[in-house]
Amino acid sequence: MRSKYKKSLAIRTSGFDIPRPVKTFEDCGFSSQLMAAIKKQDYQKPTPIQCAALPIVLSGRDIIGIAKTGSGKTATFVLPMIVHIMDQPDLQKEEGPIGAICASTRELVHQIYLRVQKICEITWDTCLCCIWWNFKELKVGCEIVVATPGKLIDMLKMKALTMLRATYLVLDEADRMFDLGFEPQIRSIVGQIRPDQHTLLFSATMPRKVEKLAREILSDPIRVTVGEVG
Numbered sequence: 001m002r003s004k005y006k007k008s009l010a011i012r013t014s015g016f017d018i019p020r021p022v023k024t025f026e027d028c029g030f031s032s033q034l035m036a037a038i039k040k041q042d043y044q045k046p047t048p049i050q051c052a053a054l055p056i057v058l059s060g061r062d063i064i065g066i067a068k069t070g071s072g073k074t075a076t077f078v079l080p081m082i083v084h085i086m087d088q089p090d091l092q093k094e095e096g097p098i099g100a101i102c103a104s105t106r107e108l109v110h111q112i113y114l115r116v117q118k119i120c121e122i123t124w125d126t127c128l129c130c131i132w133w134n135f136k137e138l139k140v141g142c143e144i145v146v147a148t149p150g151k152l153i154d155m156l157k158m159k160a161l162t163m164l165r166a167t168y169l170v171l172d173e174a175d176r177m178f179d180l181g182f183e184p185q186i187r188s189i190v191g192q193i194r195p196d197q198h199t200l201l202f203s204a205t206m207p208r209k210v211e212k213l214a215r216e217i218l219s220d221p222i223r224v225t226v227g228e229v230g
């Protein structure tokens with residue numbers, strides 16, 4: 001008999017018209033360039049959050065992704081972001097990033113930046129990722145920017161950056177951003193971005209305040225929760 005206390009990894013998905021989960025990265029229909037980047041990372045198969053969330057994000061739907069730290073949430077937003085960027089016509093001609101990734105602290109921003117950079121290496125000539133403190137690169141122009149909400153607002157105020165082209169917004173570790181009081185900045189960023197943006201919110205936990213914000217700023221999202229249940 002199965003022990004009452006045995007833990008299993010549960011994936012719960014809710015929302016309308018949920019795309020089917022994938023079993024392999026090949027199922028995602030990634031380009032050979034992206035498949036090479038995934039191979040280089042030595043990722044053999046998608047993690048549970050990636051299996052459920054990648055097809056949702058790739059289909060263009062907004063998502064709330066809840067899974068603990070270390071579950072592989074970064075690739076869930078970075079890989080589809082690169083697909084989205086590579087799909088844009090006249091990539092080099094317009095100004096401002098297409099993708100913006102916000103995280104709570106300088107350290108986290110730096111970690112995400114390094115991960116995005118690794119995946120982008122292979123698409124480097126067309127897809128450049130910048131971190132907010134690298135003003136030189138920001139000036140040259142980039143497709144992805146990674147920053148804390150506060151610094152993103154500062155850059156917009158200083159006109160170091162425009163969000164005219166941004167259509168893909170990631171709020172990573174949303175619970176921690178809330179703990180640090182970034183709610184007004186997040187709302188301001190959402191207010192300055194195009195209304196047709198694709199928004200992805202990831203969090204390790206889902207306190208009521210984050211839930212409320214998600215309901216207000218996401219459009220018809222699908223919610224994926226990966227967690228241990230007793």
Ligand code: ADP
Nearest residue numbers: 043044045046047068069070071072073074075
């Ligand atoms: P989270 O954002 O959920 O905390 P990360 O995206 O930082 O998790 O990933 C945690 C670790 O797992 C990283 O070292 C990352 O390279 C690794 N990882 C992510 N996806 C996979 C995968 N499909 N296969 C193997 N390792 C992976």
Ligand code: MG
Nearest residue numbers: 070073074172
């Ligand atoms: Mg993370």
